[in-house]
Amino acid sequence: MGYDAIIAGASFAGLAVAHFIDGEVAVLEREEVLGARQRSTCAAPEGWVRRLGAPESVLGRFDRVVVHSPGGNQAELRLPEGYCTLDYAVFCRKAAERSGAEVLTGERVQEVRRGGRELVCTRRAYTSGVVVDASGWSAAVASRLRRGYAKGRLARGVEVEGRYEVEEAHIYLGSSAVPGGYAWVFPLGDGRARVGLGSLRRLPLVELNRRFLRRLGVRECSPHHGGVIPCSGLREPVVSRVFVVGDAAGQVLPGTAEGIRKCFEFAEVCGRLVSRVVAGELRLEEGLEEYRSRVLASKEFYETMLLVQRVAYRLPDRVLDAAVERGRELADAVVGSYFSERVDERLRKAAGSLRVLQAFLPGSRA
Numbered sequence: 471m472g473y474d475a476i477i478a479g480a481s482f483a484g485l486a487v488a489h490f491i492d493g494e495v496a497v498l499e500r501e502e503v504l505g506a507r508q509r510s511t512c513a514a515p516e517g518w519v520r521r522l523g524a525p526e527s528v529l530g531r532f533d534r535v536v537v538h539s540p541g542g543n544q545a546e547l548r549l550p551e552g553y554c555t556l557d558y559a560v561f562c563r564k565a566a567e568r569s570g571a572e573v574l575t576g577e578r579v580q581e582v583r584r585g586g587r588e589l590v591c592t593r594r595a596y597t598s599g600v601v602v603d604a605s606g607w608s609a610a611v612a613s614r615l616r617r618g619y620a621k622g623r624l625a626r627g628v629e630v631e632g633r634y635e636v637e638e639a640h641i642y643l644g645s646s647a648v649p650g651g652y653a654w655v656f657p658l659g660d661g662r663a664r665v666g667l668g669s670l671r672r673l674p675l676v677e678l679n680r681r682f683l684r685r686l687g688v689r690e691c692s693p694h695h696g697g698v699i700p701c702s703g704l705r706e707p708v709v710s711r712v713f714v715v716g717d718a719a720g721q722v723l724p725g726t727a728e729g730i731r732k733c734f735e736f737a738e739v740c741g742r743l744v745s746r747v748v749a750g751e752l753r754l755e756e757g758l759e760e761y762r763s764r765v766l767a768s769k770e771f772y773e774t775m776l777l778v779q780r781v782a783y784r785l786p787d788r789v790l791d792a793a794v795e796r797g798r799e800l801a802d803a804v805v806g807s808y809f810s811e812r813v814d815e816r817l818r819k820a821a822g823s824l825r826v827l828q829a830f831l832p833g834s835r836a
Contacts, residue, residue, distance in 0.1 A: 471598075472494070472598070473494050473495060473496045473572075473598045474491070474493030474494045474495060474510045474599075474600065474748040475491055475493060475494075475495045475496075475598055475600040475601070475602065475744050476495075476496050476497075476498065476596050476597075476598040476601050476602070476746065477495065477496070477497045477571070477577050477599070477601075477604055478498050478589060478601070478602065478603050478604060478605045478610055478611050479497070479498070479499070479500075479521060479604035479605035479606060479610075479718070480497045480498070480566065480573050480575075481562065481604070481605070481606065481716075482501035482514075482561075482716065482729075482730050482734065482737075483604035483715045483716025483717065483718070483721075483731050483733040483734075483736075483737050484499075484602070484604035484605075484715075484716070485497065485522070485562060485565040485566055485569055485571075486522060486565070486733065486734050486737035486738065486741070487602050487604055487713075487715055487737040487740050487741045488566075488569035488570075488571035488741070489523070489565065489568065489569045489572045489615050489737075489741060489777050490737065490738050490740075490742050490744075490745065491569075491571075491739025491741045491744050491745050491748065492599070492748065492749070493558070493744045493745065493748040494572075495569070495570075495571035495572065495596075495658060496571065496572050496573075496574055496596060497566070497569075497572070497573045497574070497575070498574050498577040498579065498589065498591060498596065499569045499573060499574065499575045499577065500577065500578035500579070500605075501575060501576070501577070501593075502575055502576045503570075503575060504559075504562050504563060504566060504573055504575055505558050505559035505560070505561065505562030505563060505697075506559070507543060508558040508559075508695050509695065509696065509697030510606070510627070510697060510699075510729070510730070511555070511627075511629055511654065511656050511664050511666060512555055512556040512557075512558050512561070512664075512730070513553055513554070513555050513556070513639070513656050513730070514553065514554065514555075514556060514730040514731060514734070515551050515552070515553055515731055515734075516528060516531060516551075516553060516554040517551055517552070518730075518731065518734045519561065521558065522565045522568060522569075522684040522734070523565055523567070523568025523569075524556075524560065524561045524564035524565045525564075525566055526560055526564055527556045527557045527558075527560040527561035527564060527657050528554045528555075528556065528557075529554065529555045529556060529557055529658045530554060530555045530656065530657035530658040530659040530662075531552055531553070531554045531640050531657070531659075531734065532549075532552070532553055532554070532637065532638045532657055533549050533551075533552050533553065533638075534546055534547065534548055534549065534638040534639070535547045535549065535550065535638065535639045535640070535641060536638055536639070536640045536641070537640075537641045537643065537794055537797065538640060538641065538642045538643065538794070539643055539644060539787075539790050539791040539793070539795070540644030540645065540646050540647075540773075540787035540790055540791060540793035541640065541787065541788075541791040542716065543791050543794040543798075544794065544798075545794050545795075545797035545798045545801055546638075546798075546801065547711065547797075547804065547805050548801070548802075548805065548811050549802050549805065549809075550805065553639070555656050555657065555658050555664060561591070568683035574679070576592055576593065576599055577591040577592050577593060577594075577596075578591060578592045579591055579605065579610040579611060579614075579748060580592065581614070582611050582614040582615055583595075583767070585602060585615070585710045585711055586596070586601050586611060586627075586709070586710045586711050586712040587599065587617055588833075589601065589611065598634060599664070599747075599754065600713075600744050600747055600748065600754065601711070601712045601713070602712070602713045602714075602715060602744065603709070603712050603713070603714045603715070603718045603719075604715045604716050604718055604733075604737070605716060605793060606716070606717045606719050607624065607698055607699065607718065608620050608701040608718075609705075609714060609719075609743060610718075610746060611708040611709075611712055611714075611718075612705075612714045612718060612719075612769060613785075615709050615710045615712065616706075616709050618778065619706070619709060620700075620705075620718075621706065622700055622701075622702030622703075622705070622720065623681050623700075623701050623702040623790075624670075624671065624698045624699065624700060624701065625651065625668050625670050625698065625699045625701045625727055626665065626667075626668060626672075626675060626696065626697075626699075626737050627651075627666055627667065627668030627669075627675070627681055627696045627697065627698075627699065627727070628666055628676055628692070628694045628695070628696035629654075629664050629665060629666020629667075629679065629696060630664070630679065630690045630692050630693070630694050630695075631658065631662055631663070631664055631665075631685070631690075631691050631692040632662065632663060632665050632668065632683060632689055632690055632691050632692075633661055633662060633688065633689050633691060634655065634661070634662065634663040634665065634686065634687075634688045635661050635663075636655055636657045636663050638657065639654065639655065639656050639657065640654065640655040640762075641653070641654055642655075642667075642682075643790050643794065644787045645787055645791050646787070647667060648667040648668070648669050648673065648675070648678050648682070648730065649671060649673065649783075650669040650670045650671035650673070650783045650784070651668045651669030651670060651671070652667065652697040653665075653666065653667035653679075653682050654666055654667065654709055655686070662691065663688070663793065665679070665682065665683055665686065665688055666679055667679050667682055668699070668727060669783075670701065670779075671781060671800060674698070676694050676710075679694065688691075699717065699722050699727050699729065700717055700720045700722055701722060701727060701776075701779060702720060702724070702726050702776070703716075703720055703724055703769075703772045703773060703775075703776045703788075704719065704720050704721065704765065704766065704769055704772045705719050705720035706750070706762075707719045707721075707736075707761060707762050707765040707766065707796060708758045708759075708761060708762045711754060711755075711758065712756075713740050713743075713761055715733060715736055715740050715756065716729065716733035716736070716737065717729055717733070718734070721736050721763070721765070721774065723775050724772065724776040724778070724779040725775040725776070725778040725779040725782065726775070730758045736764075736765055739761060739764050739765070739813065740761055743757040743760055743761050744757065748829045753796065753821040768811055771811040771812075783831070792832065798826060
C-alpha cells in the first residue's frame with residue numbers, strides 16, 4: 471500500500487502530526503505495543519488533549535504550579551490554561567484512533583535510503599514522498615541522514631506514582647532535592663501523584679528520588695520509569711527532505727524541560743503543511759522551508775531559556791531562595807513571558823545579566 475506520508479514515532483509528536491494530515495498516513499512505532507513505555511510525567515494542556523481526541527486519558531487536573539526554594543520560600547504561578555496528567559497508553563490509543571492513521575507497531579527504523587524517502591524497518595521498507603521524524607531525542611531518521619545530528623546535552627529523569635494528596639503541581643529546586651535540576655509532584659487525582667526528579671548531571675536518580683519520597687512521606691506505588699530529554703535548544707527542523715518534530719528536533723524548552731505542549735504546537739504546523747503538500751497546494755521544498763521558518767521563529771526564546779538553564783541549575787541554594795522570594799512579585803510577568811515566548815527589552819536585559827553571572831559560576835557548561 472502506498473502512503474501519502476510516513477511518520478517515524480507514535481508518541482505525542484508523531485500522533486499529533488498524523489492528526490492534522492488529510493491523507494493516507496502510516497505511523498511507525500518501534501515498540502510492539504502502542505503506548506507501552508511511558509518516559510515522562512505526561513503533563514499537558516487539557517485543551518490540546520481533548521482536541522487530539524483523547525479526553526479519556528485525563529487523570530488529574532491543575533492550573534497552578536507552586537515553586538519551592540531550598541530554604542522553604544514558595545512562589546505560586548497561575549497557568550493561563552488548565553493542564554492535566556495523562557494515562558499515556560490510553561492517550562496513544564485514543565489519539566491514534568482519532569487521527570485515522572495506520573499505526574504499525576514493532577517497526578524500528580534501521581536504515582534510511584533515498585535521501586529520507588525510504589525507511590527500512592524491522593519487518594519491511596516503507597517509501598513515501600513525505601517523511602516526518604518524530605522518533606524522540608535520538609532522531610532515528612535525521613541522525614542517519616546527518617552525522618552528529620542528535621548530539622547535545624541531555625537531561626535524565628525518573629519518577630514513580632505514589633499515594634499523595636495534592637491539587638496543584640509542585641516544583642522543588644536546590645541541592646536538597648537534586649543538584650543540576652529539579653524535583654516535581656504532579657497530581658493524578660484519587661489521592662495519587664507522580665513524584666520524580668531530573669538533572670543535567672549524571673547522578674543516581676532512583677536513589678535520590680527515593681530520598682525525596684521519604685522527605686515528602688510518599689509511599690511508592692509503582693516501579694520507577696523515566697527517560698532522557700534533549701535540553702540543548704532547537705535542532706535544525708528540516709534534514710534533507712524530512713520534517714523533524716518534537717524531541718527529535720530539540721523542541722523541548724530548556725530550563726523547564728516542557729516538551730509536550732511545544733511538540734503539539736509544532737506538530738500542528740507540520741501536519742497542516744504536509745496536508746498542503748499532499749494536496750498539491752505546495753511543493754515539498756516549499757512546505758519544508760515554511761516549516762523551518764515557523765520553527766526557527768522561536769529560536770531567540772529557546773536561546774534565552776537555554777541561558778536560564780545554564781545559569782539557574784548551578785546557582786547556590788541561597789541565591790535560589792532569593793530568586794523564588796522575588797518570584798512572588800514577578801509571577802504573572804514570568805508566566806506571561808514564558809507562555810507567549812515574548813522576548814522583550816526587559817527579558818533581553820535580564821539575559822545580559824545572566825551572561826555576566828555565568829562567568830562567575832563554577833564550570834563552563836551546565
